Amino acid sequence: MDPLQISPLAVQSLKEACARKLEGFILSGELKIGERLPAERALAQRLGLSRPVLHEALVDLAGKGLVVIEPRRGARIADFRTSGSLALLPSLLAYQEGALDPVFLNSLMEMRLVLEMETARLAAERRTLEQMERLQAHLRREAAADWGDAQTLTALDFEFHLLVAIASNNVLYPMILNSFEKVYTNLTGRFFTGVRGGAAVGEVWAFHAQLGQAVQEQNSPRAAEIMAAMLRHGEAYLRTAGAAAQD
Structure with missing residues (x-):
């Protein structure tokens, strides 16, 4: 393989940055189990993001068992003890904030x-x-x-x-x-x-x-x-x- 044929360096997307920020709030306990997040439109404005980007980040967090997205009610912080998966482990291991x-x-x-x-x-x-x-x-x-x-x-x-x-x-x-x-x-x-x-x-x-x-x-x-x-x-x-x- 040609050593110069390498993939471009990955740059953290807005979605990833948003998910990491919210993860930090959850892992630190600033956001408590059962606490409901603001409506997506309001939260996106506070974070300086578009609503679709925020929604994608919340979907990722839901996949790790950190949040639950409820139709017409928004997202709330999940009980990771019952809903968390191994996908959460890398976030915990990387936590240093x-x-x-x-x-x-x-x-x-x-x-x-x-x-x-x-x-x-x-x-x-x-x-x-x-x-x-x-x-x-x-x-x-x-x-x-x-x-x-x-x-x-x-x-x-x-x-x-x-x-x-x-x-x-x-x-x-x-x-x-x-x-x-x-x-x-x-x-x-x-x-x-x-x-x-x-x-x-x-x-x-x-x-x-x-x-x-x-x-x-x-x-x-x-x-x-x-x-x-x-x-x-x-x-x-x-x-x-x-x-x-x-x-």
């Missing part, structure tokens, strides 16, 4: 706890010497990092979890973690930004060091225990910060 709706956040935290306790346990059982060396080198990078640089801390934190998943030697676990990178780093970025280089950063790095030690010693129950404590530490902060923001 701020706080998640509490239902989505709870589900994500629960899923992450189950997944990463298992990756930590398997990493302690199966890690190779090369994987252990990479993990130790990463811990040295963390120790040298600027605690005030939230972006760097967020990237280092995700890489640590990914290295643990790789050390599990289950080929699917790192792929699953990579799929959730954007929404994970959205959460951890908020954590590192919120703590502003304070003692909480040292607490996270201490968890990482303890987990690295458990993996090195091939103590799988201890590795799973430390991973659980670390994830609950971050979850507690995010919930406290979220509650404070609502006050």
Whole structure:
């Protein structure tokens, strides 16, 4: 194949931009389950779109189980727990615009706890010497990092979890973690930004060091225990910060 014969770059259409905007309102909880959207004509005017473009975006959202379009009554926010489909998953994975709706956040935290306790346990059982060396080198990078640089801390934190998943030697676990990178780093970025280089950063790095030690010693129950404590530490902060923001 001629390497120059490539497809044109895709440009996000107005319909896609509209659907993404409305998705963000729903995933963040700004639009609540059961809430009815304004009439299409009025909503289109507010968004600066034509009514047909808005309608196409709503049809896409309906296909994901996010809205229900009712003839002569307009659209309302659907209960995604009963009507959502796998088509919704990419939107959730790509979400990086701020706080998640509490239902989505709870589900994500629960899923992450189950997944990463298992990756930590398997990493302690199966890690190779090369994987252990990479993990130790990463811990040295963390120790040298600027605690005030939230972006760097967020990237280092995700890489640590990914290295643990790789050390599990289950080929699917790192792929699953990579799929959730954007929404994970959205959460951890908020954590590192919120703590502003304070003692909480040292607490996270201490968890990482303890987990690295458990993996090195091939103590799988201890590795799973430390991973659980670390994830609950971050979850507690995010919930406290979220509650404070609502006050």
